[in-house]
Amino acid sequence: MSRAVRWTGGRAVGTAVVAVTLLSASPPVRLSGQDSQFGIRGVGTPGRWESVRSRSTGGAFGPFDPLSPLMEAPLADIGQLTATAAGGTSHRDVAVGGTTTALRATRFPLMGVAGPVGRRVAVAAGFTTYLDKSWDVTLRDSLLLRGVLQRYTDELTSDGSVADVRLAAASRLSRRIAIGAGVHVLVGSTRMTAERRFDDSSFQTVRQSAEVRYDGLGVSGSVLIGVAPGLSIAGWARSDNRLRAKVADTTSAITDLPRMAGGGLLFAPSPSARVAASAVWRSWSRAGVGAFDTWSWSAGAEFGSRRMPIRLGARGGQMPFGPGTKAPTEVAGSLGTGRAFAQGRALVDLGLERLERRGGGLIERVWTVLVGLTVRP
Amino acid sequence: MTRRRLAVAGAVLLVAACVEQLTAPGDCPDYCPSGQITIVDTLLTTSISRDSSYRGYVLAYQSSVMLAAHLPGATDTLDGRPIFRINGYGAHLRISTADTSTGLILGADSARLQVYVVRRDTATHNLRLQFYRLPITIDTATTFGSVAAPFTDSLLRSVNIDTLLAQPGRKDTVTGDSVVVDTVNHRLVLSLKLDAPAARYVGTDSGTVAYGIRIAADTLASIAFGKGTFGPVLQWYLRVDSLGTPVARKPGVLSAGFASFVFAPSPAPLDSTLAVGGVPSAHSLVRVAFPKFIRDSSQIIRGTLFLVPAVPARGAPADSFVIEARTVFADFGAKSPIDPRLGDTTVIHPDSTGTVKIEVTNLLQLWAADSTHPTVLVVRSQAEAQFFGEIRFYPSVAPAFRPTLQVTFVRRFPFGVP
Numbered sequence: 001m002s003r004a005v006r007w008t009g010g011r012a013v014g015t016a017v018v019a020v021t022l023l024s025a026s027p028p029v030r031l032s033g034q035d036s037q038f039g040i041r042g043v044g045t046p047g048r049w050e051s052v053r054s055r056s057t058g059g060a061f062g063p064f065d066p067l068s069p070l071m072e073a074p075l076a077d078i079g080q081l082t083a084t085a086a087g088g089t090s091h092r093d094v095a096v097g098g099t100t101t102a103l104r105a106t107r108f109p110l111m112g113v114a115g116p117v118g119r120r121v122a123v124a125a126g127f128t129t130y131l132d133k134s135w136d137v138t139l140r141d142s143l144l145l146r147g148v149l150q151r152y153t154d155e156l157t158s159d160g161s162v163a164d165v166r167l168a169a170a171s172r173l174s175r176r177i178a179i180g181a182g183v184h185v186l187v188g189s190t191r192m193t194a195e196r197r198f199d200d201s202s203f204q205t206v207r208q209s210a211e212v213r214y215d216g217l218g219v220s221g222s223v224l225i226g227v228a229p230g231l232s233i234a235g236w237a238r239s240d241n242r243l244r245a246k247v248a249d250t251t252s253a254i255t256d257l258p259r260m261a262g263g264g265l266l267f268a269p270s271p272s273a274r275v276a277a278s279a280v281w282r283s284w285s286r287a288g289v290g291a292f293d294t295w296s297w298s299a300g301a302e303f304g305s306r307r308m309p310i311r312l313g314a315r316g317g318q319m320p321f322g323p324g325t326k327a328p329t330e331v332a333g334s335l336g337t338g339r340a341f342a343q344g345r346a347l348v349d350l351g352l353e354r355l356e357r358r359g360g361g362l363i364e365r366v367w368t369v370l371v372g373l374t375v376r377p
Numbered sequence: 378m379t380r381r382r383l384a385v386a387g388a389v390l391l392v393a394a395c396v397e398q399l400t401a402p403g404d405c406p407d408y409c410p411s412g413q414i415t416i417v418d419t420l421l422t423t424s425i426s427r428d429s430s431y432r433g434y435v436l437a438y439q440s441s442v443m444l445a446a447h448l449p450g451a452t453d454t455l456d457g458r459p460i461f462r463i464n465g466y467g468a469h470l471r472i473s474t475a476d477t478s479t480g481l482i483l484g485a486d487s488a489r490l491q492v493y494v495v496r497r498d499t500a501t502h503n504l505r506l507q508f509y510r511l512p513i514t515i516d517t518a519t520t521f522g523s524v525a526a527p528f529t530d531s532l533l534r535s536v537n538i539d540t541l542l543a544q545p546g547r548k549d550t551v552t553g554d555s556v557v558v559d560t561v562n563h564r565l566v567l568s569l570k571l572d573a574p575a576a577r578y579v580g581t582d583s584g585t586v587a588y589g590i591r592i593a594a595d596t597l598a599s600i601a602f603g604k605g606t607f608g609p610v611l612q613w614y615l616r617v618d619s620l621g622t623p624v625a626r627k628p629g630v631l632s633a634g635f636a637s638f639v640f641a642p643s644p645a646p647l648d649s650t651l652a653v654g655g656v657p658s659a660h661s662l663v664r665v666a667f668p669k670f671i672r673d674s675s676q677i678i679r680g681t682l683f684l685v686p687a688v689p690a691r692g693a694p695a696d697s698f699v700i701e702a703r704t705v706f707a708d709f710g711a712k713s714p715i716d717p718r719l720g721d722t723t724v725i726h727p728d729s730t731g732t733v734k735i736e737v738t739n740l741l742q743l744w745a746a747d748s749t750h751p752t753v754l755v756v757r758s759q760a761e762a763q764f765f766g767e768i769r770f771y772p773s774v775a776p777a778f779r780p781t782l783q784v785t786f787v788r789r790f791p792f793g794v795p
Binding site: 035037038040041042043094096097099101102103104105106134135136137138139143145146154155156157158192194196198202203204205206207208210212245246247252253255287288322323360361362 | 397398399400401402403404405406407408409410411412414416418675676677678679736738783785787789790791792793794795
């Protein structure tokens with residue numbers, strides 16, 4: 001190994017170690033995914049269980065990507081110890097009631113480590129966002145108090161998320177078939193505040209806050225089948241039991257969580273071209289009133305060498321929470337690239353996503369810049 | 378080149394990572410949390426009971442001012458008269474600072490008396506002060522009646538404040554009087570010259586003198602004289618015997634050894650009403666049965682104590698006074714130690730009969746936070762015995778006008794509910 005290569009590899013490993021350390025030291029609050037006003041009324045905004053590579057292809061490569069915590073079976077082909085983390089900055093325009101508000105947030109939705117533990121078995125552990133629960137709502141209103149109409153401003157905030165801590169294992173049963181299974185521990189917390197400021201200073205400002213803790217459990221299983229050279233199909237299913245919210249050791253809510261199933265198709269006609277498509281169903285209507293079962297689809301492609309590929313994709317589907325009788329919809333387009341360093345020991349993935357959500361008189365348009373870091377020491 | 382690109386990308390990422398803006402206008406109920414802030418307003422009409430009044434906390438001689446007033450009323454005249462005593466040097470005075478030899482004080486050539494007017498109504502016109510010589514035996518037991526005679530026949534000097542203020546340089550070159558206006562502290566410093574007949578230095582009395590002041594004006598004759606640091610001081614100009622030769626000496630100024638005021642009529646005796654203020658000062662204790670449902674609420678955002686006057690507030694018309702509500706550390710009735718940390722006030726205007734409202738939000742919050750704290754309110758004058766003003770409220774035994782407490786509080790927000 002030349003001196004230059006050694007230097008680059010060492011710096012990449014060092015950067016990865018620092019990134020993983022920082023992410024590990026942070027509370028799960030920072031590991032949230034992408035916010036949405038559609039999640040305020042429900043239990044939150046579901047996260048995207050995809051690495052930056054998969055997300056740059058619209059999520060279509062998720063079922064086949066060992067670093068995306070969507071399926072376990074692809075872990076069987078991980079080959080060597082690998083750590084990954086992702087971060088993203090979103091700029092979101094929310095248009096509702098004739099008003100458009102510009103919002104922005106930075107999130108770290110993914111971190112994981114995976115590697116083989118034997119000739120046929122690989123395991124993985126990591127975090128990803130299950131539900132994002134960060135929002136801040138202000139409103140002006142009035143009420144009749146002591147015979148006088150009192151104007152006030154309310155600000156209700158929630159800062160935090162529910163993380164999906166996954167322990168997964170996978171095995172390649174044959175050259176064509178790999179299977180995997182995972183256990184998901186849902187854990188997280190939100191710092192919630194409710195504040196009311198009266199215009200009349202005779203009434204003191206109302207300030208209440210609480211830390212809400214969440215827990216839940218889920219299991220998943222998946223299979224990856226090589227149908228023909230260059231053609232693979234994948235299927236997965238997952239069931240989560242319920243999300244329990246506790247405030248000061250008192251259970252404040254229990255919400256049933258969805259069952260999910262999905263599948264995908266990957267076709268690689270040549271070493272420099274790969275296309276994929278996937279679909280997912282989730283029974284979010286179990287979560288209660290105002291929740292809907294959702295379907296979502298994605299399609300994407302990756303071109304060029306694995307050292308510096310070009311990725312693009314599109315996806316669409318439904319959001320699980322919204323007003324009215326019809327689920328809000330979302331559609332997105334994405335593109336991205338990656339760069340391998342130090343003989344493939346370090347990879348930096350970059351992605352850009354444009355997303356639009358519509359429903360119930362609300363439109364969200366989001367630009368998201370994604371950065372992923374993968375290290376294979 | 379690659380390193381530079383990486384550095385630029387890293388810097389961009391660092392900047393991007395610092396931004397966070399999640400605040401958006403709510404579009405309720407569709408895009409707001411299901412839980413709302415719930416506010417409850419309740420009037421506690423029967424929670425106040427076992428209220429009582431006590432008088433005698435601050436007496437006239439303990440006040441920080443000397444009150445002077447002459448206010449004719451419908452049935453009587455409120456007459457307040459400052460009295461003070463200034464002890465002298467004795468029969469002898471040191472002739473020189475160089476040795477300890479003393480000489481007999483033969484008498485006074487003159488003296489200069491300085492008094493501070495610390496509160497006055499600028500709307501008062503033709504304000505006149507009359508200084509009287511009083512017996513040097515005046516003390517804390519002196520009453521209005523016991524000095525009525527000298528206040529009639531022992532007039533020493535008179536001065537018209539308005540006339541003096543109108544003089545060039547605020548000095549009367551004939552009488553030697555002067556006045557200084559302290560516009561910063563809103564005080565008048567009045568300096569009176571006492572000539573030889575007025576400034577009598579009586580060696581057998583150790584040079585002790587006592588004076589009293591009566592005031593008069595066209596209207597609103599009510600002022601306050603300072604005590605202590607801003608109390609009366611006397612500068613003697615003495616003749617002292619020095620080996621048979623009278624010599625003039627100007628010793629150091631003397632301040633009042635005793636200062637108080639007497640007044641008539643005396644305050645009406647306490648009855649079942651809740652008395653606040655006056656001289657000697659009165660307190661009223663209001664005991665509150667603080668409901669558990671309010672104590673257990675998440676936050677009290679407003680609490681108001683309503684008190685209905687039983688009679689119009691008494692006092693000098695121009696002397697509005699402030700009453701305050703405080704809590705106590707322990708309920709020992711009249712001797713309850715008052716908690717000085719928190720207090721709420723309101724202004725009382727003499728002759729007013731309107732319902733008095735005192736915002737006691739912070740006191741109720743204290744009770745909610747500390748369940749061991751006695752739920753007792755003391756209502757008293759903020760500047761005790763510094764005003765003649767007194768107000769009496771209906772007690773809890775008067776069902777139609779009893780004290781009431783209006784409390785606005787917030788229920789606990791349903792955090793954690795989707």
